[in-house]
Each structure stands twice: as C-alpha cells, then as structure tokens.
Amino acid sequence: MGVRISAFGLRAILPMLAVMAVSCASQPGGRETATEGDACSRLKAVIAEADNRFENIKGAKSIHRLGDRWDAESIFPDTACEVWKWSGNEHYYCLWNKTDEAAARQSFEEGKKAVGACLGDAWTLTEEQARTGRVAVFSREDEDTRVSLRYLADTRRYRPTWHTSLIIGNALHDPSLLYHPAR
Structure with a gap:
C-alpha cells in the first residue's frame, strides 16, 4: 500500500512516529535526522516491545498521582513520549x-496515513468519534498490541487545548475507554 505524504505532512507526523522506539540504552544523547523509513522501523520496534512491557524503551522512573511513568527519549522536538502504567497495564504514550x-x-x-502505510494490510483500522475529537485504532488478528491515534481537547481550562496523541499497548481493546494521563 503506497501512500504519498506532502513535505508538510511528513514534518507533522515524523516526530510522532520517530520517537516511539527510542531506547535510552541504545541512543546517544544527541539528536539525529530520521527518514520516513527510520520512523517506520522505530514504530515496529516499539510495537515489538509491548509484550516486554517496554523494558528496553523505559528511561528514568517517576511516581505520578495517576500511576508510574518512565521517560522515553524524544529525538524530534515538540513531542513528549513516556511509558505509563495505569490500571495494571503499561502503554507507550506520545503527546504533542x-x-x-x-x-x-x-x-x-x-498520522493515520503514515501508520497505516508502515503497518501494512495485516493491520485493521477502526475509527470512531470520541468525547472530544476522534480516535483511530490499528489492530491485527491474533495480536494483543494496538496502536491508537487520537486528537483530543483538554477541556480542564477555560479555553480548550487541542493535542494529538499516540498510544501503543496491549490493553487498548475499547478505544472509547482510552485514558490520556494529565500532564
């Protein structure tokens, strides 16, 4: 499945895709330039780590009132990624x-186009309206790991702040119940 993405679109989605598989153990402190293929390889590496509770991706641990969280190094600006443990499950979580x-x-x-092109036809996309925005979940038959993309509003403020997020994990079966931890 070939998908063409404009230069603007590539700049908008590469940060999301590329940070997903950065391992603190395997990445030096500097930033590197990534191609679309590099980002796809990193996405697949993070998906492969889901069954291992993202152990090779986790950085420094901190305790948050909502659960445990680990830093996950970002190699592109304007994207924050972490591993979160809530409700007994661990998820790789990026928010921009x-x-x-x-x-x-x-x-x-x-992001849907790029992730779909990376994952290929073996993965099925389902999409639905969320309380704010929309959620898209990529899943594969006989596979627990899901890849979720969402755009959402943080409505706790007077004027809502809009974000885009990506979550990878094994407990994302009901996209309407996806939890997005507060910063």
Whole structure:
C-alpha cells in the first residue's frame, strides 16, 4: 500500500512516529535526522516491545498521582513520549500540542496515513468519534498490541487545548475507554 505524504505532512507526523522506539540504552544523547523509513522501523520496534512491557524503551522512573511513568527519549522536538502504567497495564504514550482543533485534526489524519502505510494490510483500522475529537485504532488478528491515534481537547481550562496523541499497548481493546494521563 503506497501512500504519498506532502513535505508538510511528513514534518507533522515524523516526530510522532520517530520517537516511539527510542531506547535510552541504545541512543546517544544527541539528536539525529530520521527518514520516513527510520520512523517506520522505530514504530515496529516499539510495537515489538509491548509484550516486554517496554523494558528496553523505559528511561528514568517517576511516581505520578495517576500511576508510574518512565521517560522515553524524544529525538524530534515538540513531542513528549513516556511509558505509563495505569490500571495494571503499561502503554507507550506520545503527546504533542497543536495550536487549535484544525491543526490537531490534520496531524491525526496524516498520522493515520503514515501508520497505516508502515503497518501494512495485516493491520485493521477502526475509527470512531470520541468525547472530544476522534480516535483511530490499528489492530491485527491474533495480536494483543494496538496502536491508537487520537486528537483530543483538554477541556480542564477555560479555553480548550487541542493535542494529538499516540498510544501503543496491549490493553487498548475499547478505544472509547482510552485514558490520556494529565500532564
């Protein structure tokens, strides 16, 4: 399945895809330039780590009121990635801030195309309306690991802040119940 992505779209989704598989143990402290193929390889590496509770991806651990969290090094700016443990499950979680709903939605749409192209036809995409925004989940038959993309509003403020997120984990069976930890 070939998908063409504009230069703007590539800049918008590479940060999301490329940070997913950065291992603190295997990456030196500097930043590196990644191609679309590199980002896809990293995505697949993070998916492969899900059954191992992301042990090779976890950085420094901290205790949060919502659960345990581990830093996951980002190699692109403007993207924050972590491993979270909540409800007994561990998930690789990336969040990036967009200025408004339209920008978050565009990033979400570009992300769906890129992740779909990377994962291939063996993965099925389901999409539905969420409380705010939309959620898309990629799944594969006989595989517990899911890849979820979502654009959502943080409505705790006077003026909602829109974000785009990516979550990889083995307990993402019901996309309407996806929890996005507060920062």
